[in-house]
Amino acid sequence: MKHFNLTEELAHDISGADKEEQLFAALSNAADRMGFDLFALAFDRRGGGGEGASMLVHNYPDAWANVYVGFDLSGTDPIRRAGEKSMTGFQWRNVDHYIPLSRGDRQLLKVARDSGIGDGFTVPRHLPGEATGSCSFAVAPNGRIPLEMLHAAEIVGAVALAAARQLIGTGSYIRRAALTERQRECVLWSARGKTAGETAGILGISEETVVRHLKIARERYSVPCRQMLILCALFDGVIGFSDVYDWWRPL
Amino acid sequence: MKHFNLTEELAHDISGADKEEQLFAALSNAADRMGFDLFALAFDRRGGGGEGASMLVHNYPDAWANVYVGFDLSGTDPIRRAGEKSMTGFQWRNVDHYIPLSRGDRQLLKVARDSGIGDGFTVPRHLPGEATGSCSFAVAPNGRIPLEMLHAAEIVGAVALAAARQLIGTGSYIRRAALTERQRECVLWSARGKTAGETAGILGISEETVVRHLKIARERYSVPCRQMLILCALFDGVIGFSDVYDWWRPL
DNA sequence: CCGGGATTGCCCATTTCTGGGCATAGCGGC
């Protein structure tokens, strides 16, 4: 089988993983082939059906992993915070380009270094309303980051996160209660903060009709209140965050 | 200057753009070199409050651009909605893997095809609380998507979005109102569909106090209603989706 | 020590939402 290049090959292997162990093996191989020593993939599904809504696959030193989990450092991890501020992969050495580093942050990074984790490269991905995750590749404290492989790592990381998403939850869309166009409009304007009366004016129909559309929409999702109706519509992709925020101009 | 490969070269050109015109030129060249006919980069930044909080760079046919802008189709564009559901780039032909397509959606895609836009590949990127954007590459209606270039397009699109982010929002985005812990709890339970009274019981405080917390939280975000308060908190990451979604799912 | 914020509690009046029921009209499929 001829591969376009290393990236293609690694991406293919990773996307073919349908068990966590296979993802581990594929990532382990990928990290090695790209010139990294360590890798760590963390994926949190917020809104998935099922129990385990998160995944952690890594070959970090036990010492560090124990500390990280034991002290629940994910909440303060500067790398993770930076990942929420970046649209692309980034080197850890540049983390202060994204967030301010507190003394505690530097201390945390130092402990990581002492535990055998040097510099690294993290690929973050976010799905507002559904999931967030990151895939990191790192080298030992005195190792050298393979700069020429960062683009490959970006792709490999993204593919790994997509694979994790597949593994952890129904990656493909689940067809559920769909709203009619009119119902969707009413929900959208409601999410934009309009009352039923205002929405009625905007849509040019009676307020009572708007109330009715929202009522039926709530019944579709089996939720009792407007808040959850809007959230459900967001989860389903029936409306989007940008639909709402474009209307909200904070002053 | 020796480039590792085409991706490196195109990414370098794009990231070097420091004006919108340069970004246009670089993207135009990149699309061409990768075998695409069209490109469109849309970037929206939140929280700035200002006017120039979005960017649109494209070489789509005027006919389509006029329709899109004139009818404000961005609110319903299925490709954009799918972008909010994907962690990686996706082909338009697979858009129904991400979101349900309504009749109106299919009609919109048909009109786009009639306007000279065939299949395409969209790279979405999201920064919860800060920005969202997409970079699409497309071919003419009877053109062929260069499948072997999708990984390159993924990188190029990501780099272009990062460049757009640099251009549009020179760093400092305004940190909006942070909620206090108690306010956050009230918002969270509210998002879970609880009334103020129920939340009061859960938190072990008076209903009136819950009402007060929610009231102050609304004032922090300058929103008049609960729906938008919850959306603001969600987009800011003040509350998480898992906290909300897992609550009503069991029902 | 004092000011400011956070948290808690209560009152009021008004608006909005929610869940029922009822009815007409159009559209598309069987």
Added chain:
DNA sequence: GCCGCTATGCCCAGAAATGGGCAATCCCGG
């Protein structure tokens, strides 16, 4: 043609949310 779905309109009663004011306690930082 009949049935189901959608969209439209209206009424009502009760529950909930909203905006306003008032006041106590606690803690933190200047």
